[in-house]
Amino acid sequence: xxxxxxxxxxxxxxxxxxxxxxxxxxxxxxxxxxxxxxxxxxxxxxxxxxxxxxxxxxxxxxxxxxxxxxxxxxxxxxxxxxxxxxxxxxxxxxxxxxxxxxxxxxxxxxxxxxxxxxxxxxxxxxxxxxxxxxxxxxxxxxxxxxxxxxxxxxxxxxxxxxxxxxxxxxxxxxxxxxxxxxxxxxxxxxxxxxxxxxxxxxxxxxxxxxxxxxxxxxxxxxxxxxxxxxxxxxxxxxxxxxxxxxxxxxxxxxxxxxxxxxxxxxxxxxxxxxxxxxxxxxxxxxxxxxxxxxxxxxxxxxxxxxxxxxxxxxxxxxxxxxxxxxxxxxxxxxxxxxxxxxxxxxxxxxxxxxxxxxxxxxxxxxxxxxxxxxxxxxxxxxxxxxxxxxxxxxxxxxxxxxxxxxxxxxxxxxxxxxxxxxxxxxxxxxxxxxxxxxxxxxxxxxxxxxxxxxxxxxxxxxxxxxxx
Ligand code: ADP
Ligand code: MG
Numbered sequence: 001x002x003x004x005x006x007x008x009x010x011x012x013x014x015x016x017x018x019x020x021x022x023x024x025x026x027x028x029x030x031x032x033x034x035x036x037x038x039x040x041x042x043x044x045x046x047x048x049x050x051x052x053x054x055x056x057x058x059x060x061x062x063x064x065x066x067x068x069x070x071x072x073x074x075x076x077x078x079x080x081x082x083x084x085x086x087x088x089x090x091x092x093x094x095x096x097x098x099x100x101x102x103x104x105x106x107x108x109x110x111x112x113x114x115x116x117x118x119x120x121x122x123x124x125x126x127x128x129x130x131x132x133x134x135x136x137x138x139x140x141x142x143x144x145x146x147x148x149x150x151x152x153x154x155x156x157x158x159x160x161x162x163x164x165x166x167x168x169x170x171x172x173x174x175x176x177x178x179x180x181x182x183x184x185x186x187x188x189x190x191x192x193x194x195x196x197x198x199x200x201x202x203x204x205x206x207x208x209x210x211x212x213x214x215x216x217x218x219x220x221x222x223x224x225x226x227x228x229x230x231x232x233x234x235x236x237x238x239x240x241x242x243x244x245x246x247x248x249x250x251x252x253x254x255x256x257x258x259x260x261x262x263x264x265x266x267x268x269x270x271x272x273x274x275x276x277x278x279x280x281x282x283x284x285x286x287x288x289x290x291x292x293x294x295x296x297x298x299x300x301x302x303x304x305x306x307x308x309x310x311x312x313x314x315x316x317x318x319x320x321x322x323x324x325x326x327x328x329x330x331x332x333x334x335x336x337x338x339x340x341x342x343x344x345x346x347x348x349x350x351x352x353x354x355x356x357x358x359x360x361x362x363x364x365x366x367x368x369x370x371x372x373x374x375x376x377x378x379x380x381x382x383x384x385x386x387x388x389x390x391x392x393x394x395x396x397x398x399x400x401x402x403x404x405x406x407x408x409x410x411x412x413x414x415x416x417x418x419x420x421x422x423x424x425x426x427x428x429x430x431x432x433x434x435x436x437x438x439x440x441x442x443x444x445x446x447x448x449x450x451x452x453x454x455x456x457x458x459x460x461x462x463x464x465x466x467x468x
Pocket of ligand 2: 220
């Protein structure tokens, strides 16, 4: 920063203070600098992305105005995150013991966090022997912030409530500690943000953002498998947070040791606090889940129907819920009271592994959708965003290689695609999975969850080894 910049910025700040008041200025602009200025643009350095977003949204016009008053020209205002400013802000706060809104916004860093499902609360989580420990640990950590429970890693097969518990933890934590910053992200989001930050030269901003959170909650940690640079970055974030006693909660399908292509350090860190496994729920818990969900939908079901569902869907709560929704949807078209015979008939229309000796296409769609945190409709849609294409191709690939449906039938199920598109999608996944261990792992996990064995790959007979 040149001396000219310093004096221009001093003058601009004086101006701004008059406009917005000292309090707001101190809150948002105390740690900013004018990094450069030319005929068209003023580049302003800020300590983190949160402040940048706030300045852009609330104060861009004021800044432009004040700059115009000082330099006599209408300039475009741009921002850049500057790691040195972040450190300077932190040091000052540590020294003064200041807890300002700048580092403790009441709201989470929304731009950086993923959305929470408001239905995923502790109240709605049915506890049984299979998930009791995980649930208790998550609740206890939210209530006590006990460092003994830090980090908490929840793991288990797909559809057993890991994401539900993470969202419940975040909601409860925010309720109990409203002044703290809680960042919830899927690991995929973390990785994508990191890659973008590297590509755009904004790693400092990325880092300062993640390292200034009080609690970091990361879902689907297996997404890191085989991604060396992202793992390294996650480890640095992890270390930076835990060394300052910040909390970390993560969830993933495999036990840390079984995350394929995970660095030893990552495995050690994830296993260094509490690891809590969720198993498939027992019969009584499944029954309770069906009744609770039906009551919530204001469509209570007879005991026989609940039993039928609990017997039929033993290994995945998402599928259990899916079975209930299917019965309720069909039943609403009929003008007869619901009973277990009718429910069995409705379920028979779906080719479940037990019923037809092969997995239904809809089962594959739903399981893949759940794995990638999408809806079945998104998988089957025509939208071509990258985050949808890969899961869609994975689903088509599983359908092609692990079921006896024809390419035409598969294409028809996936939103009316041609048999050539199915073939192309499947080949693309075959190619990618041999070069991408995380994709290979995802395929294995999905096949395990679906109880699938590839038609042509006898060597793939091993179960989803990662799930312990
Ligand atoms: P995972 O992240 O382990 O794949 P999710 O958290 O997405 O699983 O859970 C799948 C579905 O099952 C969600 O709709 C969730 O609300 C529901 N679910 C799972 N376990 C329970 C439970 N114990 N009580 C109530 N609902 C549950
Ligand atoms: Mg999940």
